[in-house]
Amino acid sequence: MASTESGAPAVETLAALDAGSLAMLDALVVASGWNQTADDWALFARHGSVHAVRDADGQIVASGAVLPLGASAAWISMILVAPGSRGLGLGRSVFEQCLRTVKAAGRIAMLDATPAGERLYLQYGFTPLWRLSRWHRGPVDGSAATAAARSDDTGFDALAALDAEALGLDRSAVLGELMRRADSRVLRHAQAFAVVRGGRIAHHIGPLVATDEVSAALLLRELTDGRTPALFVDVPDDRPLLRRQLAEAGFTLQRGFVRMAAGDAPARGQSAFIHAIAGPEYG
Structure with missing residues (x-):
């Protein structure tokens, strides 16, 4: 698994989703029991950006997506980590890259968080709106x-x-x-x-x-x-x-x-x- 000079996992922004990357992203969805399909990943790539962490074999083991909405906001979602790679900080790293992407575009970051995610996102200045x-x-x-x-x-x-x-x-x-x-x-x-x-x-x-x-x-x-x-x-x-x-x-x-x-x-x-x-x- 590649890393930056600080030791954090290297997060890649996928320029395009080929059949191989789609299959790996789909595998993350399946392993997490989520409902999204290849059509959803393709939509994120067309209208926003998909970010990923790969292991030493080039397999995608963590993901995140940014979807600009309107003129002022962007939605962060699809923060997924393969079961065998959890506990290594990969989810936090890919989320931080998504957040940097939103801020660089001058947009407001929004998301729908699970209870566990809420505790993390509060640390980054997110405020609950409604449940x-x-x-x-x-x-x-x-x-x-x-x-x-x-x-x-x-x-x-x-x-x-x-x-x-x-x-x-x-x-x-x-x-x-x-x-x-x-x-x-x-x-x-x-x-x-x-x-x-x-x-x-x-x-x-x-x-x-x-x-x-x-x-x-x-x-x-x-x-x-x-x-x-x-x-x-x-x-x-x-x-x-x-x-x-x-x-x-x-x-x-x-x-x-x-x-x-x-x-x-x-x-x-x-x-x-x-x-x-x-x-x-x-x-």
């Missing part, structure tokens, strides 16, 4: 199809505008790519919309954006009724109607997250419109 939880349900009736609900691929501009108002950041390019994937669906119900996309373990519902929780609940019920594949949905903790509805639909809590930001005046938007996030990797 959320991942809910999971296995396949219903053994279906491997996408969640049953009305698909609406029209009105992208209106949907992207509502998403930008909710997040406080324009991520229309990223949102458009998520919506256009072959295994994605865009669902709309009055003033609520959601994207459902495929994942390695489960389909992911999010973002789910609506001007009120009742509208969000109606769309979520449509998404989760009937035959569905395994599903993940990451919901803010202060959504009592949605949490009750998910529990009644057979979802269970899997893990908590906290949205955090480093720097002055992070974009907040209309967070009351966010009823499920696009994922910890997308905000």
Whole structure:
């Protein structure tokens, strides 16, 4: 494993993701039990940057991604370390490189942290904004199809505008790519919309954006009724109607997250419109 003069592991910024590097990055996702796919890694590389640490044999053993959003922020995610290389400070090193990348671009760093990650990120000046939880349900009736609900691929501009108002950041390019994937669906119900996309373990519902929780609940019920594949949905903790509805639909809590930001005046938007996030990797 290469190191800098200070002894810290050398962190490489991957200029391109070839088949070999994608396979190694995917292996990190599998080893960590995460849900991302090769399409996600490719999106990070196209719109942002992917950072990695290699061992002496050239294998990628740690990773991180930076995804610029809007004009002022960037999301840090995918801090992964291979099981056999943990405890060596590789995760911290690749995270520090991601943070340097964000600061060099003059952007505000944001992320969704696990409880263990929260303790680390507090040391780097990150501040908690609000908390959320991942809910999971296995396949219903053994279906491997996408969640049953009305698909609406029209009105992208209106949907992207509502998403930008909710997040406080324009991520229309990223949102458009998520919506256009072959295994994605865009669902709309009055003033609520959601994207459902495929994942390695489960389909992911999010973002789910609506001007009120009742509208969000109606769309979520449509998404989760009937035959569905395994599903993940990451919901803010202060959504009592949605949490009750998910529990009644057979979802269970899997893990908590906290949205955090480093720097002055992070974009907040209309967070009351966010009823499920696009994922910890997308905000």
